[in-house]
Amino acid sequence: MTELGRHIARREISSLEATQALLARIAKLEPELHAFALVTADRALDQARAADAEIARGIHRGPLQGVPIAVKDLCWIAGAPTGAGMAPGLRRIATEDATLVRRLKQAGAVLIGKTELSEGAYSDHHAAITPPSNPWNADYWTGISSSGSGVATAAGLCYGAIASDTGGSIRWPAAANGVTGLKPSWGRVSRHGVAELAASLDHIGTMARSAKDAGLLLGVIAGSDDRDPTALQDPVPDYLSLADDGVKGLRIGIDADWNTADVNDETASMIANAIATFTALGAEFVAIRMPDVTQAIADWTPNCAIEAAVAHEATYAKHKDQYGAILSAVIETGRALSATDYQKILLRRAEFRGRVNALLTTIDVMLTPVQPFAPLTLADIQSLGAQPALIAKLQRYTCPFDMTGHPTITLPGGFTAQGLPMGFQLVAPHLGEARLVRAGAAFQSVTSWHQQHPLA
Known part of the structure; x- marks a missing residue:
């Protein structure tokens, strides 16, 4: 993204040429990959011509x-349908741009399409939608x-994409598709014009081929917003300009027990290699003890469920027959939760957030896996509903940092023996996105995992 932007600015490549090339690639690969809910070809070509003219x-x-x-496809684009992964009958034409879309347009970006997602951004795709296919x-x-967003970025159908994360939905796709995913602090990006799953858990972030690209995108969309009073007021750093500061002296926390307990050999080896790489770059490792995440993981589902019930209150009662079984089940769970039980969740969540906040004051970033096992097959995923222990294991390193709202970056860190990409994550204190971009850029300056592409 940053490289192409320089070529376009110097008029060595036109935006129109770049856009036409991507549209041709989408036409070739999209029938197999199903990455897009909507390709906005005509709009993209008009935006490219406007960029070149300017x-x-x-x-x-x-x-x-x-x-x-x-x-x-959670984000409103004026005049275009927003599907949010729902049944076709529930799609709506947006009458205005989401704040982040407006900011992308103001930055001169070309919006080539809207990427597909699971139903309501929860855990399963609606039966009417063909799920995206892993390009590896x-x-x-x-x-x-x-x-x-992960498939489109990995397969070279776009130079980066907007994504969201409520329980792991930037980090899992980033790791599974071999791209970089940046989940910022909760509220760093305005949620105005972005369909909700669970308001206090939804993080709007970016996916790209590199940490620098992910930081560039975040810098454009982040910031306060009069239309979203929960958007943070803090100034937005120039993440790209800070990306080359290196990691010499950066204190990276490691909970060796948490990072290795019931973790498969390939994941453990990837983490060990990441530690060795950061050490060679001059980072300092600090032994830490992560607070117990068991209750936070158990609380994530009912917390998400009651907020999803609120988000879908206006449509669920009237259109329940158009909802898939899994999203319906989580909404019903939320509707059945008592106020007393929900308050207990909120109190436990606040306590857990406080413990993690205190831990992160002692270090600059924390290094953990994204998941404790090798990439999952589709057969593994289809059996998840019958394996609650496997679900909790999958959520071990992701859900806790949505419950606390801390920022994370997922970086490609290796490949399995079967040739599937793997990723690890760094976690920073509140509003520590600049550290994450800086650390990610340093790691990627001496590794090439992020430069591997699945398709010619």
């Missing part, structure tokens, strides 16, 4: 000008729910 007149909007990207191996999971 650059020719000396109007420069920044490093994203003329670069084709995608947005997850179609028999393997693409992650949820930002699977379309």
